[in-house]
Amino acid sequence: MTTTLIPQLLDAGLSAIQLASGDGIQLRITHVALGDAGYTPNAGQSGLHHEVVRYPVADGRIVGPRQLHLTALADDSAEFWVREVGFILESGVCLAVWSDPNRALAYKQGGLELLLAYDLTLSGVPPDSVIVQSTGAGLNLHLAEELASLAGAQIASQLVDLQQDAQLAALHTGLEDLAARTMRRTTEHANQLTALADTNRRAALRLDQLANQQSSAHDRLLEIQVASAAAILDLQTHAVKGVMK
Structure with missing residues (x-):
């Protein structure tokens, strides 16, 4: 089941997009970060409030000019309620963050493979300015x-x-x-x-x-x-x- 997310674009991510667009470069999302803090994201934060794990993007594709579909496989021993998700660029900069103060996105159980599948919608950015870099796992x-x-x-x-x-x-x-x-x-x-x-x-x-x-x-x-x-x-x-x- 794919979860559609409209995350908060961070100031650091927007600055990275502006710099890359000026050079004609597309930024790549390479990792998905998960945390257990629930809140309303703001553009001024630099990353997750309490990051627990980070996984490489296993597969993905461009769905639209400002919409990406990406997947990642969580298969470690970490166990927690997923309440915040961060999308990390190749440079390590956090592009955008999703979180909600009232609900959890999923429960990450230790020792159980959890497939993370997200449709990511980015607003306020140039079309096709961000793409997905996968590990080539070919999920x-x-x-x-x-x-x-x-x-x-x-x-x-x-x-x-x-x-x-x-x-x-x-x-x-x-x-x-x-x-x-x-x-x-x-x-x-x-x-x-x-x-x-x-x-x-x-x-x-x-x-x-x-x-x-x-x-x-x-x-x-x-x-x-x-x-x-x-x-x-x-x-x-x-x-x-x-x-x-």
Whole structure:
């Protein structure tokens, strides 16, 4: 899959084009530089903000007066998100830079061949002032498209895996929070049941005390009634004896 880029032409690159045009020379793009910094490029910068790797152009062709198609093969152990791309001239001057502060262009995985295929549009330069110098590797463009598509599919799969990992991590965290809340509620309920049982025990003891007090009062009342009855009988006995005399 070919990526169309409209990079920021740098002041250094424009100066090189002006000098070469005055001498009737075409400048050659020989390398593609990749970095992991995302930002909005400006003409005053001299290169990438954080270049990680640089690859020679493997193949390319002129598509239009100001449009080039070029490919490069990334097959080293570097691993990072590609967020900036620089196009390097034969002299080592960085001609133009593409970058975006919000998105990455691709993911470069170590040990995996990644075919870089770009349609490069240069605005504000004389037609045919810049060409591509390849290594002569002769990469088949049709094969390049297929390899790039496979790389894109693999990147998409990696993104899905990362998203699934993030979702699983979030689910695991949610389950841990739920378990913690459930444990707290269970502990609170257990404490409430313990307090209720203690209250019931104290109430039962109080009822026993009241029952004992009531029983004692009842026994005392019976004693008083018996004593009263005995006193009445005694009075009646004395009264009868007095009458008989």
